Amino acid sequence: MFGHSRHGGHRGPLPMDTSTEVKKIDAGNASFCMKNGFLSMTIKEENGEEKVYDRVFLHRDFPFELLWEYISVLDSDQIEIGIIYKIDDFEGETHEMLVTELERKYYEPRIKTIVSLKERYGFSYWEVVCEDGRNVKFTMQDTFRNIIRVGDDRAILLDVDGNRFVIESILGLDRKSHKKIELYM
Amino acid sequence: MSDIKNNNDDKKLMSFKFNLDPMLAHKRCNGEIVLEEKRLLVVIDKKIEKEINTSEISEIITEQGVGCLYISYRLKADDSVHLLCRTDAKTSKRTSKLVRKMNLFFEDGVLPEDVKETAEACPKCGRPYKNGSTVCLHCVDKKKTLIRLWKYVKPYKWFVFMSIVMYFVISALRLLNPHINKIIVDDYIQSETPASVNISAFAIVVVSLFVLEVVSRGMSSVRSHLLIHSSNKMIVDLRNALFDKVQRLSVSKISERTAGDLMRRITTDTAQVNNFLVNYLPSVLEQLTVFIAVGIFILLYDARLFLLVMLPTPFVVLSFRLFWKFMHTLFHKRWQAGSVANTTLHDIFSGIRVVKAYGMERREGERYEKVTRGEKILQEKTDCIWSIIMPILKFMMSFGEFIILYYVGNKILGGKMTLGEMSQFSAYASMIYGPLRMVAHIPRHVMNFMTSSTKIFEILDEEIDVSDAENAKSFDIVGDIDINNISFGYDSGKEVLHKIDVHIKKGEFIGLVGASGVGKSTLINLIMRMYDVDEGSITIDGVDIRDISQESLRSQMGVVLQETFLFSGTVYQNIAYAKEGATRDEVIKVSKLAGCHSFIMRLPDGYNTKVGERGNTLSGGEKQRIAIARALLHNPKILILDEATASLDTETEKQIQDALANLSKERTTIAIAHRLSTLRNANRLVVLDKGRVAEIGSHDELMAKEGIYYGLVMAQREMTDMSSLADN
Numbered sequence: 001m002f003g004h005s006r007h008g009g010h011r012g013p014l015p016m017d018t019s020t021e022v023k024k025i026d027a028g029n030a031s032f033c034m035k036n037g038f039l040s041m042t043i044k045e046e047n048g049e050e051k052v053y054d055r056v057f058l059h060r061d062f063p064f065e066l067l068w069e070y071i072s073v074l075d076s077d078q079i080e081i082g083i084i085y086k087i088d089d090f091e092g093e094t095h096e097m098l099v100t101e102l103e104r105k106y107y108e109p110r111i112k113t114i115v116s117l118k119e120r121y122g123f124s125y126w127e128v129v130c131e132d133g134r135n136v137k138f139t140m141q142d143t144f145r146n147i148i149r150v151g152d153d154r155a156i157l158l159d160v161d162g163n164r165f166v167i168e169s170i171l172g173l174d175r176k177s178h179k180k181i182e183l184y185m
Numbered sequence: 186m187s188d189i190k191n192n193n194d195d196k197k198l199m200s201f202k203f204n205l206d207p208m209l210a211h212k213r214c215n216g217e218i219v220l221e222e223k224r225l226l227v228v229i230d231k232k233i234e235k236e237i238n239t240s241e242i243s244e245i246i247t248e249q250g251v252g253c254l255y256i257s258y259r260l261k262a263d264d265s266v267h268l269l270c271r272t273d274a275k276t277s278k279r280t281s282k283l284v285r286k287m288n289l290f291f292e293d294g295v296l297p298e299d300v301k302e303t304a305e306a307c308p309k310c311g312r313p314y315k316n317g318s319t320v321c322l323h324c325v326d327k328k329k330t331l332i333r334l335w336k337y338v339k340p341y342k343w344f345v346f347m348s349i350v351m352y353f354v355i356s357a358l359r360l361l362n363p364h365i366n367k368i369i370v371d372d373y374i375q376s377e378t379p380a381s382v383n384i385s386a387f388a389i390v391v392v393s394l395f396v397l398e399v400v401s402r403g404m405s406s407v408r409s410h411l412l413i414h415s416s417n418k419m420i421v422d423l424r425n426a427l428f429d430k431v432q433r434l435s436v437s438k439i440s441e442r443t444a445g446d447l448m449r450r451i452t453t454d455t456a457q458v459n460n461f462l463v464n465y466l467p468s469v470l471e472q473l474t475v476f477i478a479v480g481i482f483i484l485l486y487d488a489r490l491f492l493l494v495m496l497p498t499p500f501v502v503l504s505f506r507l508f509w510k511f512m513h514t515l516f517h518k519r520w521q522a523g524s525v526a527n528t529t530l531h532d533i534f535s536g537i538r539v540v541k542a543y544g545m546e547r548r549e550g551e552r553y554e555k556v557t558r559g560e561k562i563l564q565e566k567t568d569c570i571w572s573i574i575m576p577i578l579k580f581m582m583s584f585g586e587f588i589i590l591y592y593v594g595n596k597i598l599g600g601k602m603t604l605g606e607m608s609q610f611s612a613y614a615s616m617i618y619g620p621l622r623m624v625a626h627i628p629r630h631v632m633n634f635m636t637s638s639t640k641i642f643e644i645l646d647e648e649i650d651v652s653d654a655e656n657a658k659s660f661d662i663v664g665d666i667d668i669n670n671i672s673f674g675y676d677s678g679k680e681v682l683h684k685i686d687v688h689i690k691k692g693e694f695i696g697l698v699g700a701s702g703v704g705k706s707t708l709i710n711l712i713m714r715m716y717d718v719d720e721g722s723i724t725i726d727g728v729d730i731r732d733i734s735q736e737s738l739r740s741q742m743g744v745v746l747q748e749t750f751l752f753s754g755t756v757y758q759n760i761a762y763a764k765e766g767a768t769r770d771e772v773i774k775v776s777k778l779a780g781c782h783s784f785i786m787r788l789p790d791g792y793n794t795k796v797g798e799r800g801n802t803l804s805g806g807e808k809q810r811i812a813i814a815r816a817l818l819h820n821p822k823i824l825i826l827d828e829a830t831a832s833l834d835t836e837t838e839k840q841i842q843d844a845l846a847n848l849s850k851e852r853t854t855i856a857i858a859h860r861l862s863t864l865r866n867a868n869r870l871v872v873l874d875k876g877r878v879a880e881i882g883s884h885d886e887l888m889a890k891e892g893i894y895y896g897l898v899m900a901q902r903e904m905t906d907m908s909s910l911a912d913n
């Protein structure tokens with residue numbers, strides 16, 4: 001999902017990914033560390049040699065359904081190096097590092113309570129309390145379309161600025177909050 | 186870490202704020218990136234967290250996360266990228282723009298003047314503007330909007346005035362009706378001395394009732410006619426004004442809105458405003474008149490009776506409001522379910538070939554059945570609630586009439602009121618509740634009207650950004666084009682073209698080469714003045730294009746785009762579109778030149794073949810050749826070809842190339858092509874890379890240089906060799 005600006009990390013036309021095989025990345029063949037504020041990876045190639053990627057990008061293959069599985073690891077040209085099938089394949093500090101990296105990239109505050117929800121002139125105005133206790137106000141346009149239902153209980157809200165908010169459990173919301181959002185469910 | 190206030194010996198040039206901790210995923214912070222002459226500072230909570238020498242930085246980089254933006258810097262020494270900060274999506278657009286500005290400092294050592302910015306939220310209330318809008322629907326001066334609409338009503342003011350007068354007269358006549366009925370009952374039917382009743386007087390009263398009815402209906406008919414006449418004219422005026430304004434807006438302004446949005450404003454919103462002004466408002470006035478007149482009459486006659494009549498009023502208004510609020514939610518859900526069903530149906534029918542090819546008819550049938558079932562359940566629910574609540578509300582409204590009946594019945598029995606008076610008051614009471622029902626709907630109608638009229642004025646008030654200068658010139662173009670150090674970026678904040686400096690001589694054939702997204706089409710749009718450059722200038726024959734009238738400029742330019750658009754009409758009309766009064770001979774001549782005459786002749790209806798949305802299906806190549814014929818007929822001084830032959834096969838392309846070679850002999854030609862063989866006739870090639878001119882020269886010169894162009898040619902040759910091998 002990383003899109004480069006004109007001044008982006010990549011220079012020149014993007015090369016094409018021509019590989020047809022998926023390389024599995026796990027604790028057995030890869031190690032991660034932080035470098036210059038970004039994730040760096042060392043991977044053992046099939047010929048036994050180690051290759052260092054100064055900067056790699058993690059990208060969820062199924063960002064709505066599988067948050068911690070099927071994670072593509074891309075190089076600085078956005079070419080896939082391989083896939084981490086389960087984050088839990090890694091343990092301890094590396095596991096922590098990968099989770100943080102994904103949460104850093106996918107900034108999606110979780111909504112705990114809906115304080116108010118008003119609709120006017122095609123916009124819906126939301127005031128919510130997030131899990132970190134912050135009171136956040138945001139605006140949605142074309143509300144029905146911008147609430148993405150994942151399964152029966154989870155919802156992702158996209159606001160006019162491009163922010164994403166997550167309701168982990170619609171049924172788990174308090175009665176008042178549920179009543180407010182019910183119209184859009 | 187040190188405090189920012191203690192380190193202010195270097196001059197602050199610019200800064201931008203960020204709100205997410207660079208390393209901790211969910212932690213928010215109060216941060217600022219400060220650019221000074223010699224240092225770039227990362228400040229979090231007023232403490233300097235990081236300090237980099239500006240002389241070491243080559244550029245600032247923005248990268249889009251999901252719901253956030255990463256900002257980092259690249260070091261000159263080893264090209265390595267280091268993270269500076271993160272910020273959420275709310276501030277990301279503005280941050281990108283500021284980073285672009287900051288990068289100009291790292292490139293030139295000086296900061297430019299303010300980069301243009303478009304406000305995205307109302308400065309008064311902070312609410313975001315709707316897509317492409319610059320007017321806040323909440324804060325707009327509603328009175329002013331109404332006054333401005335008067336301009337469109339004014340030419341028909343007498344029609345409107347007459348119809349309003351008629352509304353009042355008809356209302357008065359409606360009020361007279363129960364009074365005459367009262368006379369008929371009291372003085373004739375219930376006369377204490379029936380023998381003394383004057384039959385001819387009775388007949389006159391009955392006839393007057395008849396006349397009253399005829400006059401009332403006649404006036405209603407005339408009033409409707411007047412309103413239809415004035416409203417139709419007004420709506421046409423309003424639509425024409427809007428259409429004219431949209432035509433004068435720049436491509437950039439038009440692109441901010443979807444075609445559907447513009448169409449909605451011109452059709453639906455104008456109709457909404459018209460309907461409110463011409464139908465709803467007078468109707469409200471009429472009902473209000475009746476309400477006030479009847480109220481005063483009853484009050485003067487009997488204050489207690491007035492109170493009894495008014496007793497259910499607050500309940501009726503409140504009940505209607507609550508009912509509508511409740512029903513609104515249900516209707517909203519029902520509408521949404523209907524929309525989902527329609528979308529599903531549209532989806533299935535659009536992809537019916539795929540559905541059939543995969544034998545998925547039954548599965549799609551089940552999918553459609555599922556959504557229609559959902560719609561059915563909601564429909565049943567709304568209809569059921571409507572059928573239960575509505576009679577109750579109507580009963581509540583008529584409840585007042587029962588009270589009146591009881592009250593006046595007692596009065597009649599007490600001999601204080603006549604039967605005629607009772608029938609008169611019953612009629613008036615029923616008249617008073619009608620307007621109350623309307624009161625509940627007024628806010629919704631007013632809101633719809635205000636929304637529509639605001640949207641209309643938003644377009645009418647739109648500033649024309651690419652406008653003709655006061656003394657814009659019109660002159661015959663020779664064809665020298667000078668692109669002088671231009672830079673340009675669309676509103677998203679990213680710079681698309683950077684310091685382009687190219688000089689083109691009259692009659693030259695220039696090929697624009699480069700990967701997708703390097704700014705080739707943008708450069709062409711700038712030459713055509715679809716947008717104005719941010720920096721630098723483009724001159725034609727030494728005159729800045731901003732000083733040439735747009736009509737004069739574009740009438741001497743011919744364009745063939747990759748995506749050909751044919752208007753609904755005949756082949757002949759589509760070619761002749763380029764030149765008013767083109768003769769048939771001219772059209773045939775250019776068709777032959779463009780290589781489309783032969784296939785047109787194979788069509789049963791020849792040049793009269795219908796094309797466009799509902800017309801004959803032409804292939805992409807055939808449409809392209811028609812477009813080229815159109816450009817040839819235009820006989821432009823400057824010819825622009827934007828991937829004009831991309832959709833043609835190699836043989837056809839060659840034929841058209843020859844035609845274009847003839848055409849471009851005496852005119853300046855700028856062509857974009859990915860297929861480099863298309864540009865073999867070009868005098869010079871301009872290779873763009875990341876919005877900058879990377880190489881410039883003839884084919885031979887650039888091949889000898891073995892740079893980007895050489896690489897592209899070699900890659901294409903390799904592809905061609907591979908295809909020929911595959912063919913063999």
